[in-house]
Amino acid sequence: MRIALLGGTGNLGMGLAVRFAQIGYEVIVGSRKFEKAQERAVKYNEVLKKLGGNSRVIGLQNEDAAKKADVSVFTIPWRHAFSTAERLKDLLTDKIVVSPLVPMERMGDFFIYAPPPEGSAAEKLAEILKKSRIVSAFHNIPAARFAKFDEKFELDVAVCGDDEEAKKVVIGLINQIEGLRALDAGSLAVSRMVESITPLLINLAIKSGSKDLGVRFV
Amino acid sequence: MRIALLGGTGNLGMGLAVRFAQIGYEVIVGSRKFEKAQERAVKYNEVLKKLGGNSRVIGLQNEDAAKKADVSVFTIPWRHAFSTAERLKDLLTDKIVVSPLVPMERMGDFFIYAPPPEGSAAEKLAEILKKSRIVSAFHNIPAARFAKFDEKFELDVAVCGDDEEAKKVVIGLINQIEGLRALDAGSLAVSRMVESITPLLINLAIKSGSKDLGVRFV
Structure with missing residues (x-):
């Protein structure tokens, strides 16, 4: 199975790319710019080598990453995610798309959840990607810690979706990552x-x- | 300090009443009906005795409970909470009121959060109880387990409020309960x-x- 981290140049993208590659999956890091994707792939492969794994991450433009992957994770800042989805939608037909998107706004000295009229970012993404198999997951991963590979954690990942089979695939992927427990x-x-x-x-x-x-959740 | 559990005849009310009484607080269980409140007070005192504590819980109508208490917890089903608040508002002036309210609806085979236009049940309660010091807490306590006193747990309680002093009081109360950790x-x-x-x-x-x-939260 080939996994793409679309816009996967940040902490969550890096954490997932390296960990899925370690497990043995083919991993593609996607970016708007080919050069940026390439540069991050080099970085992720260096980390992989240090961890004793093989270089398995390739870097591609988001379009090519989406085309090649079986599962695409939208590791894209939520403000850009929906326009990216519009651009990629034909390439993602029938494929599993994972939404870790969290729309939020700053309100004084704290943050507040700011869902779109569809109810959630995941449902909005599903509205755009009508022909994809949308699953939501990874929202609550502390990304900076997740991008450190000597960090130990024991975290839960709540997984939502209306396509039960796609949801099972994603739950299976998550449960292979040490320290994460997927919950339907x-x-x-x-x-x-x-x-x-x-x-x-x-x-x-x-x-x-x-x-x-x-x-x-205990 | 006197603590009232308004409508505190259910699991969360029982869990809090017995635990606060064990610590040494004067506890009032409130109900719409005096007889119901009395009956629950007898029950809670029996549990307290079994746990080796003193009978410290009294039962009163919600109005009298609100009048006598320094801190009132709205352990009332959310559909009835706002009309109860309207009735009690003058009695709760300047007092600390804790909202554990969670408005939700069944949607097929699952539950969905159904906040009022104010943004949350706590903010709606604050709109009604304009002269009270509103703090929200206890939303995520698994009530059935919390009403069993041989159950061990280690749970977090997120506490919200705009009155910093009132919030500190509530955080202090929560942190005295074994197995609960209050977080601002x-x-x-x-x-x-x-x-x-x-x-x-x-x-x-x-x-x-x-x-x-x-x-x-880890």
Whole structure:
């Protein structure tokens, strides 16, 4: 199975790219710019080598990454995600697309969840990518910690989707990553409740002066 | 300090009443009906005795409970909470009022967060109780487990509010309960993100066939 991290040049993209490559998947890091994607692939492969793995990450423009991949993760800032989806939609037909998108706004000294009229970013993405198999996941991963590979964590990943088979594939992928436990949270409409945890985690971290926080359902 | 559990005849009310009484607070269980409140007070005192504590819980009508208490927790089903608040508002002037309210709706085989136009139940309560000091907390406590006193848990309680002093008082109360850790989540407007975790927890429990779930921020 080939996994693309579209716009996967940030912390979440790096964390997922390296970990999926370590497990043995073919991984593509996508970017708007080919050069940027190439540069990040070199970086991720260096990290992989240091961790004792093989170079398995390639860098491509988002369009080519989407075309080649079986599963594409939208590791794109939410403000750009929907226009990117419009551009890529034909390339993603029938494919699994994972939304970790969390729309939020700053409000004074804290962050607030700012869902679109569709109810959640995942449902809006599904509206655009009508022919793709949308699953939402990875919203609550503390990205900066996740991009460090000596960091130990034990975190839950709530997974939502209306395509049960696609959801199972994504849950299977997540459960292969050490320290993550995937939980089926139900329909895609449940995404709004998972997305909204992320600004809360940021607020809690700001207030307590602590590191990035993730979540456990216990 | 006197603590009232308004409408505190259910699991969350029982869990809080018994635990606060154990710590040594004067506790009032309130109900619409005096007889119901009395009956629950007898029950809670029996539990307290079994746990080796003193009978410290009294039962009163919500009006009298609100009048006598320094801190009133709205352990009332959210559909009835706002009309109760209208009735009690003069009695709660200048007092600390805690909202554990979570508005939600069933949608097919899962639950979805259904906030009022104010943004959250806590903000709606604050709109009604303009002269009270509103703090929100306890939303994500798995109530059935919390009403069992041999149950061990380690759960986080996100606390929101615009009255910093009142929030500190509530955080102090929560941190005295064994197994709970209070975290300042910021302004009252953050409540929407905390409230929305509860239907997610219910969905996760339904999907996994597991017990009531709570949350940890790690």
